[in-house]
Each structure stands twice: as structure tokens, then as C-alpha cells.
Amino acid sequence: MDNLTYxxxxxxxxxxxxxxxxxxxxxxxxxxxxxxxxxxxxxxSELNNIFLExxxxxxxxxxxxxxPVTEEIIKMIPILYYAIVISDDxxxxxxxxxxxxxxxxxxxxxxxxxxxxxxxxxxxxxxxxFGSGLVHGICTVMVGWGISYIKKRRKFFYCGTFALLSAAIxxxxxxxxLVQSDxxxxxVLLPIVTYIPIILLLRKKGIxxx
Amino acid sequence: MYMYxxxxxxxxxxxxxxxxxxRFFRDESALYVRMIVxxxxxxxxxxLFATLLYLVNGDLFPGFNVGMLGIIGSFLFFFSANxxxxxxxxxxxxxxxxxxxxxxxxxPLIVAALCAVIFVLYGFNExxxxxxxxxxFLALASYFHLKHLIIEDVSFGLIKSIRSYNLxxxxxxxxxxxxxxxxxxxxxxxxxxxxxxxxxxxxxxxxRGMKKWTT
Numbered sequence: 001m002d003n004l005t006y007x008x009x010x011x012x013x014x015x016x017x018x019x020x021x022x023x024x025x026x027x028x029x030x031x032x033x034x035x036x037x038x039x040x041x042x043x044x045s046e047l048n049n050i051f052l053e054x055x056x057x058x059x060x061x062x063x064x065x066x067x068p069v070t071e072e073i074i075k076m077i078p079i080l081y082y083a084i085v086i087s088d089d090x091x092x093x094x095x096x097x098x099x100x101x102x103x104x105x106x107x108x109x110x111x112x113x114x115x116x117x118x119x120x121x122x123x124x125x126x127x128x129x130f131g132s133g134l135v136h137g138i139c140t141v142m143v144g145w146g147i148s149y150i151k152k153r154r155k156f157f158y159c160g161t162f163a164l165l166s167a168a169i170x171x172x173x174x175x176x177x178l179v180q181s182d183x184x185x186x187x188v189l190l191p192i193v194t195y196i197p198i199i200l201l202l203r204k205k206g207i208x209x210x
Numbered sequence: 211m212y213m214y215x216x217x218x219x220x221x222x223x224x225x226x227x228x229x230x231x232x233r234f235f236r237d238e239s240a241l242y243v244r245m246i247v248x249x250x251x252x253x254x255x256x257x258l259f260a261t262l263l264y265l266v267n268g269d270l271f272p273g274f275n276v277g278m279l280g281i282i283g284s285f286l287f288f289f290s291a292n293x294x295x296x297x298x299x300x301x302x303x304x305x306x307x308x309x310x311x312x313x314x315x316x317x318p319l320i321v322a323a324l325c326a327v328i329f330v331l332y333g334f335n336e337x338x339x340x341x342x343x344x345x346x347f348l349a350l351a352s353y354f355h356l357k358h359l360i361i362e363d364v365s366f367g368l369i370k371s372i373r374s375y376n377l378x379x380x381x382x383x384x385x386x387x388x389x390x391x392x393x394x395x396x397x398x399x400x401x402x403x404x405x406x407x408x409x410x411x412x413x414x415x416x417x418r419g420m421k422k423w424t425t
Contacts, residue, residue: 060267061271064263064276065271065274065275065276068276069276149241150290150294153294153295155290155293155294155295155298156245156290156294156295159286159287159289159290159293159294160245160286160287160290160294162283162286163248163249163252163283163284163286163287163290166252166279166280166282166283166286167248167251167252167255167283169276169279170252170255170256170258170259170276170277170279170280170283171255173259173276174255174258174259174262177259177262177263177266178262178266180266181262181265181266182266183262183265183266
């Protein structure tokens with residue numbers, strides 16, 4: 001059998017790509033960013049395999065120290081590109097950033113599902129969606145939202161971007177650490193507890209233009 | 211035991227961060243102070259990760275762990291706030307401030323000297339190299355903290371009113387460095403207590419100074 005990750009990628013990303021010509025501009029941007037997120041996941045999966053081999057398959061160490069760094073850097077690149085080249089308007093940047101995170105989580109979940117198809121349950125699906133799905137989305141939103149503030153100020157930009165990246169990596173690593181421990185329920189609650197206030201705040205105040 | 215010290219730091223940074231969120235994120239506040247609040251938040255997340263790693267793994271990983279990014283991130287936020295926002299207001303680049311700029315170099319030079327001592331004593335290894343990287347960001351931030359502490363105020367009391375904050379930030383930088391240098395539980399406890407005090411005091415001290423901007 002061919003590599004399952006690539007099969008999953010083709011099934012998900014190509015289907016979404018086929019929809020693109022029928023969509024209006026705003027919606028098309030969102031779906032494009034989802035596909036970018038899915039592609040990032042594919043790239044990162046190869047990268048993480050290399051690191052896993054390099055660290056002698058020490059899964060706990062790699063998933064709490066290495067993969068948060070690689071994943072957040074790769075996910076940040078399209079957001080950074082969009083902010084620098086296309087637009088740093090917060091109203092576009094935040095939903096697009098979230099789409100990158102969701103796209104990333106989508107392929108990650110599908111790959112894990114197909115690799116463990118005999119062991120998965122509805123509960124597993126809920127944990128994956130509300131846990132890792134939200135973590136990826138929240139991390140990219142954190143970076144996108146921050147970039148929208150610092151983009152126009154060159155003196156802020158480089159250090160601010162690195163600082164935002166650091167915050168996203170720590171958040172991601174904390175989640176990965178908790179879900180692999182005896183405290184995995186706290187790990188699953190962490191993104192939900194973070195997501196709800198963000199959504200309430202954005203719904204209440206709306207996303208203001210820069 | 212070290213887990214409890216890490217937990218204390220998490221709680222102290224958490225108190226500072228939540229206080230900052232409540233005070234400066236309800237209305238439109240200066241980006242300068244928001245970045246400092248984020249810096250304290252970043253420190254909190256880093257310390258939280260270290261605490262959880264102690265809890266789950268029993269000890270920190272030798273060398274680099276993601277929690278160190280919390281310290282790096284927090285000093286980057288402080289550096290960005292000072293370099294990006296405040297410095298251009300208080301220093302117009304004229305020769306008048308040349309002496310101040312030179313004196314401020316003492317802070318990063320002390321950090322560099324400490325790094326050199328660590329590298330000479332322990333060599334380059336997986337424990338000292340991450341410390342060296344951390345120290346680099348600490349040095350960057352400490353330059354501006356010292357500069358803004360000693361610079362002549364020509365901006366209608368803007369920088370003078372937040373000198374206490376810059377002093378606290380310098381103390382915090384020194385304490386973060388000393389974390390690596392201290393040996394034994396009691397010195398670590400003393401450093402932690404001082405760090406907790408600074409982390410809690412950061413935002414209220416800054417707020418008190420900022421109030422003078424509008425009065």
C-alpha cells in the first residue's frame with residue numbers, strides 16, 4: 001500500500017481544491033488557507049519523522065519539545081506571507097489564520113484515524129476535535145492576531161513575531177504534555193477553556209479593522 | 211521541591227498577567243503596556259510548562275525545554291516594547307545621549323561576562339548552550355532597561371515616571387540569570403521568592419508610573 005498520509009492528503013485537499021472555482025473571493029481565501037494548512041501538515045509529518053528518527057523514537061520528548069516548534073513555525077509561514085504580501089487587515093487575517101490551523105488539524109486527525117481505524121470511537125473523535133483541532137486553530141489565531149498589530153511597525157515586527165511564535169509553541173507543547181500524561185482530561189479542557197473567552201470577546205466586540 | 215518553586219513562579223506570573231489583562235485590555239490602552247502584559251503572560255506559560263514537566267516527567271529535560279521559550283519570549287516582548295515604542299520617543303539619536311548609550315552597554319556586557327564564566331566553568335554542552343541563547347535575548351532587553359533607567363528625561367516626564375518599572379525589569383533579568391548560577395535548594399528558594407515578588411509587582415508599578423502620563 002502507498003503512504004497513507006499522502007492518500008489522505010489527496011482525498012481531502014483535492015476535494016476542497018475542486019470547489020475553489022465556484023466560490024466567491026472571501027470564501028475562496030478561507031478554503032485556500034485550509035488547503036495551505038493541510039499541506040503544511042503533510043510537510044510537517046515528513047519533518048517530524050526525521051526528528052523522531054534523530055531522537056531514537058523518544059516519542060514523549062519529541063512531541064513535547066520538537067514537534068510544537070516545527071509545527072508552529074511551518075503554520076506561521078503562510079500567515080506571515082499573507083500579512084506581509086497581501087493584507088494585514090485583522091478582519092481577514094484572523095479567520096484565515098484559523099483556517100490554516102483547522103486545515104492542519106483536519107489532515108492530522110484523518111491520518112491518525114486511518115492509522116488507528118480499529119480503535120477509534122466517537123469519544124476519540126470529540127477529544128481530537130475539541131483538543132488538538134482547537135489547539136492548532138488557537139495557536140495560528142494567536143500569531144495572526146498579534147501580527148496584525150505589529151506588522152506596520154518595523155521595529156516591533158521581527159522580535160514581536162518571534163515572541164508570538166514562542167507563546168504559540170509553549171501553548172502547543174503544554175497541550176501535548178498534558179494529553180500524554182495522567183492529566184489528559186485537563187489537556188483536553190485547556191483549548192476549550194481558551195477558545196470560549198476568545199469567541200465571546202470577538203462576538204461581543206467584533207473584529208475591528210486595523 | 212523544585213516543582214513547587216516552579217509552581218510559585220507560575221502563580222506569581224499568572225497574578226501579574228491577569229491583573230494586566232483586567233487593567234489594560236478593557237479599553238484602548240497603549241501598545242507599550244500591552245506588550246509588557248504579554249511578556250508577563252509569556253513568562254507565565256513558560257513557567258507553567260516547566261511545572262507540568264516536573265509533574266509529569268519528574269524533572270526537566272536536560273538542556274533545552276520549551277519552558278525556556280517563556281523566558282526568551284517575555285524578554286522579547288519587553289525588548290520590543292522598549293525598542294519599538296519607547297526608545298524613539300526618549301532618544302532622538304542626537305550626540306547628547308551618546309554617553310547614556312555607552313553606559314547602558316554595561317548591562318549586556320555583564321550578561322556576556324556571566325555567559326563567558328559559565329562556558330569556561332562548564333564548557334559548551336546541551337545545558338549551557340540553551341542558557342547562552344536565553345542570555346542573548348536577556349542582554350538585548352537589559353540594554354534598553356538600563357538605558358531608560360539612566361537617560362535624561364526630555365519627554366515631559368514620560369520615561370522618568372516608569373523608571374521603577376525599568377529597574378524591576380533589570381532585577382528580573384538578573385534573577386533569571388542567577389537561576390542557572392545558584393546551587394542548592396535554599397539559594398533557589400531565595401531567587402524564586404524574589405522573582406515572584408518582581409513578577410507580581412511588574413504591572414502595578416508600571417501602571418502607577420503611567421498614571422503620571424495623564425496627570
